[in-house]
Amino acid sequence: MTFEYSPAPESTAIVDISAQYGLFINGKFVAAKGSKTFNTINPATEKVLSKIAYAQASDVDKAVVAARSAYTKVWSKMAPQERGKYLFRIARIMQERAREFAVLETMDNGKPIRETRDIDVPLAAAHFFYHAGWADKLKYAGAGDNPRPHGVVGQIIPWNFPLLMLAWKVAPALATGNTVVLKPAETTPLTALLFAEVCQQAGLPAGVVNIVTGDGATGSALVNHPDIDKIAFTGSTGVGKGIARAIAGTGKSATLELGGKGANIVFDDSPIDQTVEGIVSGIFFNQGHVCCAGSRLLVQENVHDELIEKLKRRISQIRVGDPLDKNTDLGAINSAAQLARIKEISSSGDAEGAHRWSPECTLPEKGFWYPPTIFTGVTQANRIAQEEIFGPVLSVLTFRTPQEAIDKANNTPYGLSAGVWTEKGSRILWAAKQLKAGVIWANTFNKFDPASPFGGYKESGWGREGGRHGLAAYLKGGEK
Amino acid sequence: MQLVEGTDSSIRRFLKQLPGVDQVGAESRAAMLGTRSIKTASKKWAIDCAISMIDLTTLEGSDTDGKVKALCTKAVHPDPTDPTVPSVGAICVYNDKVATARKHLDAIGGQSIPVAAVSTAFPSGRASLEVKKQDTLDALNSGATEIDMVIDRGAFLSGDLVKVFTEIVYIKELCGDRAHLKVILETGELVTLDNVRKASHLAMAAGADFIKTSTGKISPAATAPVVLVMLEAVRDWYEMTGIRIGVKPAGGIRTTKDAIKQLVLVRETAGEEWLTPKLFRIGASALLNDLLMQRMKLRNGNYAGPNYVTLD
Structure with missing residues (x-):
């Protein structure tokens, strides 16, 4: 006799995947303008999990308009400690719904439940907790005496750590007072859409976080939108170079987390x-x-x-x-x-x-x-x-x-x-x-x-994410 | 195979070539293996395997013949209501209770269960070599077929490795073919994982048949990182010599979950070959009843109370 481990599957009963998802704009799930959709599948079984709305340029524009309005009217006027409270609330809800996030991430991405349960989801919540604490202490972040947000940030994240990369992007952006239009990866949109529900549950003001699903063209529309102040991108070096070219001379700033060969x-x-x-x-x-x-x-x-x-x-x-x-x-x-x-x-x-x-x-x-x-x-x-x-x-x-x-x-x-x-x-x-x-x-x-900054030299990217250095990327310093 | 002569320089040279242990890395590996989820058929197998590996132990000043006999009865038939429960691996007592244990086991059909005696001025090991030898001889002459000796931790920590080594060699000589020698490192007093690896190799080079974590009198005892490092040591020793040395964690393993974690460590570190009472034992007393309760749960579908397992 040998000690073979019997199957120990985590139950999927905890997740409730809709047959189809719209875009998350201005605090609500809305239909995309076009009727185009794409499927997201479970890469371990090739079964279709859900049908996802495809955002074209006009949908991206709607999301940017919502983010701008939320920035101008609500988020930039809110007392910093109040912003922090929302982040703490999001972090706590992520912990409460940790198992749901872990199972959903594993289904949509294919990574083992041991990793989503023990690493991805706890770290994502930790990023929100960490940045929640910074919201009212930005004067001490090393970005000068008068740190100010950029405004509306366009964020594009990859499929390898869908929720964790969302946290790396959204948490510092919100803590520093920016509003966000986020595009998750085409093959892994589901945890971002569950995160949208968390934003609703936390009572986050409408338009502070907007999520547009789609492919490279959707990302390109976001990068090239004239009312975006800053781009944060994680993905391949090839696409990163394209973004750098696209924003050259526009006044948009950018952080790029690209490839590596460690x-x-x-x-x-x-x-x-x-x-x-x-x-x-x-x-x-x-x-x-x-x-x-x-x-x-x-x-x-x-x-x-x-x-x-x-x-x-x-x-x-x-x-x-x-x-x-x-x-x-x-x-x-x-x-x-x-x-x-x-x-x-x-x-x-x-x-x-x-x-x-x-x-x-x-x-x-x-x-x-x-x-x-x-x-x-x-x-x-x-x-x-x-x-x-x-x-x-x-x-x-x-x-x-x-x-x-x-x-x-x-x-x-x-x-x-x-x-x-x-x-x-x-x-x-x-x-x-x-x-x-x-x-x-x-x-x-x-x-x-x-708390630890992350980022690369050479073709691995621009800027840092995480820690004090990561905050600086979302702040303008100097005189008003 | 003689890897080490009993000289200071030879022992030092031998231990010096061992790779270091990074504590953070070893702890995280042990913690990761602790997350293995052992369910249904594999759990059933693991529970019976763990029962058969228990060195059912009583090492109290208050031990009496009555207490020892009761323990022996339990060792043969851990669950009187279920004859499919395997007997435990051994009975472990002080040397003056060896004869009682042996006689009682033989009388009740437990001839195949060995009696282990703790020895060499257990638990501290603070006595002369002559006393330690006599302690061992007493146990052997009373019928012990396993000797659990302690190393001289003071000598190890002060760098007198020759003393540690030669004591093991002497006790091994006394054991000869009559008894298996388990060498207790008392890892809670050696503290660092580097020391655990060194002491493991020192004991194996001096002739240990088993290396054992602890006396059970010192905390911490059989922690997962310590057992991990000892399992790596026996695995490496096997690669060097072709000889498989056993491992016995003892102390602090109280629940079925703890025991299954130990078996996972064995499987994924030393390998399946070690999953036999010949090469892996668990020194415990309270553990047995928890294993029995979990076994009942698997069989009946519900948890029985503590009054459905016997108290001995």
């Missing part, structure tokens, strides 16, 4: 068992759909074989399958398009001579799946060492000296995250100084906190 550097004196855990969470957390993933493993050559052996043993234990099962570690790939992209870049690894390894694992027949995969024998010249795969695929490279590790880590157009694994404190500090990355984790990986 280096996870393992020195030969690292605490090896925890290093293996960190590598696993660095690349397989959220199916590797993480812009700051540790997707390039740089291992000191003298411990390479031992580390890879331990890593393979650990990866063999990853439980791939039903995202709603409480024991699942690796869920579904978010979409057919993303799966195709992962397959395409990974196959270049085979073609360019890297060695592919995946554990034996049976993938479900329906839905979009990719096994946890590592490539050894990768060099900097391989595509899989340069391009962001955004999937559960790890590229393993080696180095001989600390300087070589740093040089290779920095040898990328990106600069979002890096990890350093060593028991030597002085080496951590030395490496952190040399690494050109916005976030550097020492002896851990993929840890997030609302």
Whole structure:
């Protein structure tokens, strides 16, 4: 007899998904002007979850008008501590409805319930709590004596952390007195629409948060709308560059959180068992759909074989399958398009001579799946060492000296995250100084906190989100 | 396989090449494994597995022959109303109660249940080597087939690793083929996870058949991160030597949930091969009744009160 874990599925009874959703404008769900809709599906089963209204430019305009009116008449006049109260209220409601958010996120996104339950949703609520506290203390945020909001902010968020990215965007915008038009990702709109219900439940004044669903054209209409004061975007570097071009010369400001190809550097004196855990969470957390993933493993050559052996043993234990099962570690790939992209870049690894390894694992027949995969024998010249795969695929490279590790880590157009694994404190500090990355984790990986600024160097983005630095992006300082 | 000679330099060299343990990382791994959800058939299996791994223990100054006999009866048939409940892994007592336990077990059909004796001036280990040897011999001569010795934590912390090592070697020699040796590290006094890993390897190199977390007299005892690190140690030892050493968490494991978490740790750290009473034991007393109550719940669909399990 063996100790096989029986299925432990989280019940979906707690969520109540409507057959179709309208746009959330001026505090109400309204029909889009056109009749066009799109489906959002469960990527683990390919079943349609709901039909979503498609916002075209005129709908976006309506949302911006509502946001402007709410800004001018209500939100900018409200006492800061009152704004804070709304944020506290939203945070508490998110906690109360945490299970509902977690199940819905897992269904719409494909990520395991263990992650939505233990990470996405608690962190999203934490962002609202953190920023609620800032609402009446903005003079101390470091943006000058007279910090003021921009006005109406257009926010575009990705599909990898739908609710968490919403929180990263909406919480600081509201705390600083801006109003918001938010566009969730096309494949994952449902938790944003549930958040709209939370705004209603919290009695948030109409128009302070507006949510428009759609695709790239909807996002483009938002970016190009003349009455938007600031754009906050998280997504691919390609789209980010397009946004930067579109707003050049318009006076709109922007924060951009873009791609990454994070280096996870393992020195030969690292605490090896925890290093293996960190590598696993660095690349397989959220199916590797993480812009700051540790997707390039740089291992000191003298411990390479031992580390890879331990890593393979650990990866063999990853439980791939039903995202709603409480024991699942690796869920579904978010979409057919993303799966195709992962397959395409990974196959270049085979073609360019890297060695592919995946554990034996049976993938479900329906839905979009990719096994946890590592490539050894990768060099900097391989595509899989340069391009962001955004999937559960790890590229393993080696180095001989600390300087070589740093040089290779920095040898990328990106600069979002890096990890350093060593028991030597002085080496951590030395490496952190040399690494050109916005976030550097020492002896851990993929840890997030609302008080900690997050953002990138180079093609990984502009500006910071979270912490005091993140607040500054939503404030104008200086004289009135 | 002789990995270490009993000299100071040899022991130090051996322990120095062990990788460090990052406490934050080990704690978070242990916590993550604590979220595993064990339901239905797997829960049923885990409950019986845990019962069969219990070293049913009484280590009180107030222990009497009557108390020990009652415990032995419970060990053979934990639930008198249900013969499908497995017997426990062993009975664990002080050395002067070993004969009583052995005799009673033999008399009631518990011949296959070993009697373990705590030894070497348990729990503190503060006695001369001669006293520790005599303590062990008494237990062996009374019929103990498992010896739970304590290491000298004072010697370990002061750096006298030779003393810790040679004491284990001596006690192992006495045990010979007559008894299994479990070495208690008392991790609550070693405090750091680096120390836990070092002491685990030291004990295995000196001849331990099992490494055990705690005496049960010191808190904290068998915490999840400590058990995790010890399981990693036996896994690594197996890779080095091809020999599987057992692990025994003891102290603070009181509920079915606690016990199942331990089994999850075993499965996902050392591996399924360790899920046998030959390689994993749980030192406990109150735990057994909670396992029995959960077992009844699975069978009958409702929770019975504490008066439906026996109090011994």
